[in-house]
Amino acid sequence: MSPKTRQRWKVAEQAGFGCAVCGGAGLGVMDHDPFTGLIRGMLCTHCNNNVDLCPHAVGCRWGEYLDDPPAAHLGLVYPRLSATVQRTLERTQERCWDPMLFADVQAYRARRGL
Incomplete structure (x- = not known):
């Protein structure tokens, strides 16, 4: 199996x-x-x-x-899982990274021109 x-x-x-x-x-x-x-x-x-x-x-x-x-x-x-998704998952678990928070930070930085 x-x-x-x-x-x-x-x-x-x-x-x-x-x-x-x-x-x-x-x-x-x-x-x-x-x-x-x-x-x-x-x-x-x-x-x-x-x-x-x-x-x-x-x-x-x-x-x-x-x-x-x-x-x-x-x-x-x-x-x-694809190798890319697997690496992202491992990094997320290591850092307790929230993908939605990352998207919010990226949007904020883009609005501010950072």
Whole structure:
């Protein structure tokens, strides 16, 4: 069994089988945060393709999933991340770097001409 398959089963056993958002049946897709690489849970293909596009903070199943991912407590990193994403993840964890804060700082510096 490949490392990805083992990790997929571990996530499904701990966080639940089927889609964590809509409840669709089947094993689904292992969803991860594109900024941190951390696995969030199992989703159906439809929810996996659309969850990161959700603009809602409250009152939306996708927003609620993003606020409290069922597999977050496992702290597992998605297997086969690109080398660039993996290096960024390692630097982020070393420095406790917040990508959203970095974007805010970059925008501030651009407005000030720094």
